Amino acid sequence: MPTKLYRFHCTDGHELVTDLKGKRLPTTAQMRVHAERVALGLMERVERFDWSGWQVEVYDAKGRRVWI
Numbered sequence: 565m566p567t568k569l570y571r572f573h574c575t576d577g578h579e580l581v582t583d584l585k586g587k588r589l590p591t592t593a594q595m596r597v598h599a600e601r602v603a604l605g606l607m608e609r610v611e612r613f614d615w616s617g618w619q620v621e622v623y624d625a626k627g628r629r630v631w632i
Contacts, residue, residue, distance in 0.1 A: 566590065567588035568589065568595075569624070570587055570622050570623065570625075571623045572598065572620055573622075573623065574602065575618065576613075576618045576619075577617070595630075600620075603620050619632055
């Protein structure tokens with residue numbers, strides 16, 4: 565099954581955690597699951613933030629935002 569490269573950036577509009585490597589995934593359903601894992605992983609590693617205003621922005625290999 566062919567895969568697509570996605571990058572998962574986390575932001576609150578002021579701060580940004582950039583995904584420079586990205587991840588190759590075959591379906592949009594798997595992309596959404598991975599986005600949730602990215603968010604949960606960040607919240608586990610950095611406990612000092614109020615996460616209520618944060619979101620994961622997913623970009624394709626061409627730099628187009630494809631999901632929030």
